[in-house]
Amino acid sequence: ALPDSHSHIRAQFPTLTQMLGDYPLCYLDTAATSQKPQSVLDAMAQYYLNDNANVHRAAHQLSARATSNYEKVRDELQGFINAKRREEIIFTHGTTESINLVAYGLTPQIAAGDLILIDTAAHHANIVPWQELAKRTGAIIKPIPLDQDGRLDRHAYQVLLALKPKVVALCHVSNALGTVNPVVELVQQAKAQGAITLVDGAQAVAHLSLDMAAIDCDFYVFSGHKMYGPTGIGVLYGRFDKLDTLTPLLTGGEMIKRVSFDGTEFGSLPNRLEAGTPPISEVIGLGAAIRFLQQHLTPAVQAHEAELLQYLQQQLRALGDVHLYAAHSDNLGAVAFNLGDEHHQDVGILLDQQGVAVRCGHHCAIPLMQSLNLKGCCRASIGIYTNKADIDRFIAALASVKELLL
Numbered sequence: 001a002l003p004d005s006h007s008h009i010r011a012q013f014p015t016l017t018q019m020l021g022d023y024p025l026c027y028l029d030t031a032a033t034s035q036k037p038q039s040v041l042d043a044m045a046q047y048y049l050n051d052n053a054n055v056h057r058a059a060h061q062l063s064a065r066a067t068s069n070y071e072k073v074r075d076e077l078q079g080f081i082n083a084k085r086r087e088e089i090i091f092t093h094g095t096t097e098s099i100n101l102v103a104y105g106l107t108p109q110i111a112a113g114d115l116i117l118i119d120t121a122a123h124h125a126n127i128v129p130w131q132e133l134a135k136r137t138g139a140i141i142k143p144i145p146l147d148q149d150g151r152l153d154r155h156a157y158q159v160l161l162a163l164k165p166k167v168v169a170l171c172h173v174s175n176a177l178g179t180v181n182p183v184v185e186l187v188q189q190a191k192a193q194g195a196i197t198l199v200d201g202a203q204a205v206a207h208l209s210l211d212m213a214a215i216d217c218d219f220y221v222f223s224g225h226k227m228y229g230p231t232g233i234g235v236l237y238g239r240f241d242k243l244d245t246l247t248p249l250l251t252g253g254e255m256i257k258r259v260s261f262d263g264t265e266f267g268s269l270p271n272r273l274e275a276g277t278p279p280i281s282e283v284i285g286l287g288a289a290i291r292f293l294q295q296h297l298t299p300a301v302q303a304h305e306a307e308l309l310q311y312l313q314q315q316l317r318a319l320g321d322v323h324l325y326a327a328h329s330d331n332l333g334a335v336a337f338n339l340g341d342e343h344h345q346d347v348g349i350l351l352d353q354q355g356v357a358v359r360c361g362h363h364c365a366i367p368l369m370q371s372l373n374l375k376g377c378c379r380a381s382i383g384i385y386t387n388k389a390d391i392d393r394f395i396a397a398l399a400s401v402k403e404l405l406l
């Protein structure tokens with residue numbers, strides 16, 4: 001059942017009320033980027049309208065205000081993901097930068113022949129930085145295969161873990177399929193073999209309450225723009241002792257303790273990993289997104305999202321001639337499909353002509369597509385503002401596309 005508050009939540013997203021030609025927008029591409037509530041837009045505007053100044057530097061009041069608002073978000077994030085210390089939160093420009101920061105930062109700790117395990121479902125952002133690390137060090141990358149249900153193969157994982165990998169890179173929720181990894185168990189098993197663990201939570205953070213103490217991974221990464229916040233801001237969470245061992249990817253201002261032409265001493269966390277002027281308005285926007293989620297992503301709303309996704313899966317099955325991929329009832333946020341043998345791009349364009357926005361392609365997960373024997377697929381994804389009418393409109397549009405093509 002729909003919680004009463006739900007239409008009130010949707011009303012906070014100005015973009016969702018627009019028309020595309022004769023059709024009201026039906027936005028089913030939240031996994032690519034979410035829409036932003038008014039409170040996030042207001043917080044960012046407020047910074048530029050009133051407080052605009054660089055952080056951490058000047059003696060003046062504007063800078064003090066900007067710095068305090070910026071650093072407050074670090075505290076809020078610490079609470080939001082249940083991290084032990086505020087210094088464990090590093091602001092980056094997104095998930096991609098967060099993973100690059102870890103993969104680069106670990107370079108001196110990796111030797112030729114070391115093993116790096118990567119989830120087959122990983123987004124390219126959680127593959128390519130590790131490949132570059134392997135190029136620099138001579139480390140070896142092995143994918144963790146999927147089972148027949150499109151989930152991480154637990155047996156194969158055990159066999160690979162017995163090889164004592166140095167790093168295990170997992171995704172929490174697959175961006176292409178919506179499948180969910182049992183990360184608490186997977187991390188525990190990897191750590192028992194002495195691996196450094198990184199979990200990509202880009203697709204988890206808008207749907208789940210995150211608890212770093214429970215997941216207990218060494219590194220956890222996500223992007224602001226997928227959790228109702230702005231683009232250009234991401235988070236790297238790291239256990240203090242692990243984070244403190246990373247070689248900085250970026251060097252320069254803000255990250256130093258002392259500089260002379262004889263040499264430079266780096267500062268301490270978190271500044272050591274945040275060189276240069278940070279994305280200040282984006283951090284402040286992210287703070288508003290966290291407050292939005294803390295207020296609105298209640299267990300009832302989470303249950304509603306789960307029900308909607310199951311309804312979406314059921315309606316796609318009921319339409320007929322639709323192939324679904326790894327569409328389990330406990331998936332989160334997204335459903336991957338193809339219509340008959342039609343090209344995913346054709347289906348996407350025809351849906352767009354009726355105002356329905358879905359994503360089509362390889363979803364930055366080409367190895368995953370290959371393991372499913374697919375060139376690509378369509379993905380419909382939902383968020384906190386999606387309602388049953390969106391799903392019904394999408395299914396009606398897809399039915400008319402089916403009529404046209406099949």
Ligand code: PMP
Binds near residue numbers: 031096123174175364
């Ligand atoms: N990982 C996953 C699971 C994602 O869904 C995405 C975004 N599609 C990324 C990483 C990359 O995030 P960003 O582009 O924000 O850096």
